[in-house]
Amino acid sequence: MRAVDLAVADGEFLVLIGESGSGKTTTLNMINRLIEPTAGAIRVDGEDALAGDPVGLRRRMGYVFQGAGLFPHLTVAENIAVTPKLLNWGREEIAARVDELLNLVRLDPAQYRRRFPRELSGGQQQRVALARALAAKPKIMLMDEPFGALDPLIRDDLAEDYRQIHNSLGLTTIFVTHDMTEAMLLGDRIAVMKDGALVQVSTPNELLSHPVDDFVKALVDTPRKRARRLAQVLADAS
Amino acid sequence: MNSFDEAWGNLPDFLSWHVLLSVSALALGLLISLPLAILAARSRWLRGAALGFASVIQTIPSLALLALFYPVLLIISRFTQDVFGFGFRALGFLPALVALTLYSMLPVLRNTITALNGIDPAVKMAARGVGMTPRQSLFQVELPLAAPVIMAGIRTAAVWVIGTATLATPIGQTSLGNYIFTGLQTENWVFVLFGVVSAAGLAVIIDRLLALAEDGLALRSDARIFAALTGLAVVIGVSLYPMFASAGGERTVTIGTKSFDEQYILGNVIADKLNAAGIPTTRRDGLGSTVIFRALAANDLDVYIDYSGTIWTTEMHRSDAPGRTAVLKQIGDYMTKKYGVRLMGGLGFENAYAFAMRADKAAALHINSLSDLALYAPQLKIGGDFEIFSRPEWRAVVQGYGLKFAVQRQYQANLMYSALMAGDVDVISAFSSDGRIAQYGLKVLADPKGALPPYDAILLVSPSHANDDALLKALQPLIGAIRLDTMQKANLMVDRPDDKRSPAQAARWLEKAITR
Structure with a gap:
């Protein structure tokens, strides 16, 4: 990693994008200290995140990554309840929260509460992982290609659902992807990374209109080209 | 009283010791192996050392391993007696316990380490991500996920220990092996069979109960776990009952x-x-x-x-x-x-060592004494019990008469006579008080040089x-x-x-x- 100077505003949806190996996952994991930075500073709500206990820090943030990572020996309800339990919430409070979250991620609590992860589809597992990350009411969500392994249809559904959850709960989200279309559709701002450094941080519009270099230009051209081709196909069809 | 009734009558005593020994060894083994495996799963160095040690133990023949701890403990006991003023019984339970404990370690260590290291890294990542401390991750996620495989290791260890505990008999620990050892010596096949079947039966029952516990852990079925634990408690309780019932504390x-x-x-x-x-x-x-x-x-x-x-x-x-x-x-x-x-x-x-031959063979070769035997020894085969060839008497006889045999074989004492009569060997190291010398009409060779003591x-x-x-x-x-x-x-x-x-x-x- 080289110098990364990035500020994310309260309530913002920031997408980190780049090729594999560009340092986007490393950047994300340093925010909740799954990877400890060797130099530099991280501030959360103005406080030095490197000063305190990393475990406490992680409990205050939601974390979702590719492949869900649900605990296979726990039911859906128990998976969602993990962080509240670690924080010693009351039993009834946890039960209520689990149902609330299952509704939020559009899974019927009565039907899914007692199921084990292996009994769920990939999309359903990712919804549960999302619910688990949201369980302890974090203000900040860290998401590492959360929908990367899913079928396109399910993926769009989930992404859309999540953007709504982000808005309605007033979350601050940092979302890693390598798919520029997804980045443009979801992000308030997009941070482009290359070789462990930030290349450009701006809104999708600005990125399209004023790419700083050829690399960024090539990146944003992909969805543009695809959109154009798609329009062509649609026009031909009608 | 026939053999079966006699064997049946000994069962409470033999079984209770066998169960006490096996369960203690297994419990002690788990107490050592599980924490060691957890540490070893995180340290490559410790993993190599622990698995290497346990594997070496496994390669030592179990009978030798059991016998090894008697002299070792005896030395320790003498030392504690001299230094701290108390000793302990070095014969019987303690050496058997130590040996079986070591014997139980390999399957538990190997399965636990394999299971812990085989856990999906995404799951461990998730455990950290949701804010678990390393300890919480271990106890709430890693160990529960590894439990069925660990349990399989415990089952293997249990079967090994119950089987090997039969070898505790020669170091003075009563076990179901008493049937087998006594039976082999006296050619009482009812006893041998009784010992083998009862030890195997015990192993199968314990294994099935642990399998039920394993299923319970894998399926998260509290009912199965409860049933398995109850079953184990009943088996152990019933087996140990005679011991407590008879424990009066009087010095025998x-x-x-x-x-x-x-x-x-x-x-x-x-x-x-x-x-x-x-x-x-x-x-x-x-x-x-x-x-x-x-x-x-x-x-x-x-x-x-x-x-x-x-x-x-x-x-x-x-x-x-x-x-x-x-x-x-x-x-x-x-x-x-x-x-x-x-x-x-x-x-x-x-009951002297007496070198004996079939009368017909001795007569044909005109062999009456060990001196006569020396002439023919290079063409003859000798059979002995497990001890004779390493005893000083043997060296004395060999040197005294210049004996050198073509073939030297070791037998369990009883089978030695059959081997002689069947012609597998020509001379055996018999015992003078053995009734079979008279029964088979064996020729006992004289010792004119007095190489053998009384x-x-x-x-x-x-x-x-x-x-x-x-x-x-x-x-x-x-x-x-x-x-x-x-x-x-x-x-x-x-x-x-x-x-x-x-x-x-x-x-x-x-x-x-x-x-x-």
Whole structure:
């Protein structure tokens, strides 16, 4: 990693994008200290995140990554309840929260509460992982290609659902992807990374209109080209 | 009483010790292996060391491993006695426990380490991501996920330990192995089968119950786990009940026997005499002959029968042969002075090493003595028991007569006679009190050079009972009371293939014969 100077505003949806190996996952994991930075500073709500206990820090943030990572020996309800339990919430409070979250991620609590992860589809597992990350009411969500392994249809559904959850709960989200279309559709701002450094941080519009270099230009051209081709196909069809 | 009834009657005693030993070893093994495996899963160095150690233990033959800990513990016990003023029984339970504990470690270590290292990294990442400490991740995520595989390791260990515990018998720990060892010695196949079936049955039952627990862990079924634990508690409880029921805490006299028929018979005779005098006894049957004397000297045993020549050569390292009475006298002095062990006296007969051949073969070759044998030895095959070829007597005979055989084979003492009669070997190291010498009409070769010492059966008493008048008085009638032909008859009752008697029955007959 080289110098990364990035500020994310309260309530913002920031997408980190780049090729594999560009340092986007490393950047994300340093925010909740799954990877400890060797130099530099991280501030959360103005406080030095490197000063305190990393475990406490992680409990205050939601974390979702590719492949869900649900605990296979726990039911859906128990998976969602993990962080509240670690924080010693009351039993009834946890039960209520689990149902609330299952509704939020559009899974019927009565039907899914007692199921084990292996009994769920990939999309359903990712919804549960999302619910688990949201369980302890974090203000900040860290998401590492959360929908990367899913079928396109399910993926769009989930992404859309999540953007709504982000808005309605007033979350601050940092979302890693390598798919520029997804980045443009979801992000308030997009941070482009290359070789462990930030290349450009701006809104999708600005990125399209004023790419700083050829690399960024090539990146944003992909969805543009695809959109154009798609329009062509649609026009031909009608 | 037939063999089956006798075996059945011993079951409460043998089974309770077997279960106590196995369960203790397994519990202790888990207590060591599980934490060690958890640490080893995180450290490559420790993993190599722990698995390497456990694997080496596994390659040691289990019988040798069990036997190894008796002398080791004896040295430690002497040390603690000297330094801290207390010792402990180095014979029996403790060495068996240590050996079996070590034996149980490999499957548990290997399965636990494999299971912990095989957990999906995404799941471990998730555990950190949701804010678990390493300890919470271990206990709430990693161990529960590894539990079914760990349980499979515990099952393997349980079956190994229960099976191997049968080998605790020769180091003085009663177990289901007593059936097997006694049965093999006396060719009592009912006993052998009873021992094998009961040990296997126990192993299968415990394995099935642990399998149920394993299923319970994998399926998260509390009912199964509960049923398995209840089953285990019942099996262990029922097995151990006789032990607690009989535990009165009174000090009993421990009688040791080596692992052959005459010893079992005489052990019974001694027990009967002591019990008749109101002295309670316990038995340690089938002990190795190197273990038994040290056990007596250390007060782990109180009474046993040895043979003067054995003590003379292996303990006192003497190679001269000054005659029966002189040897007895010198052994008596030596015992008192060096160990405080009392030599009560000879029983009246000798059980000497005697080289024997089939009469027809000896006649054909004109062999009457060991000197004659030396001429033909290079064309002959010799069979011996497990001890003879490593004993000083053998070296004395080999050097004295210049013997050199074409082939040298070792047999379990009983099978040696069959091998001789079948022509598999030409000469055997027989025992002079063995009834089969007369039965098969074997030619016993003379020892004109006196290379072999006398082997009077002698009654030895431990230092702690050396001045126990009640005990000495109860056993006094045995001194000088047993004639060679009487002992041979008693031995033959147990050894003969037809109309076989148990050592206990032969002992009753012998007691009657010597009081007449």
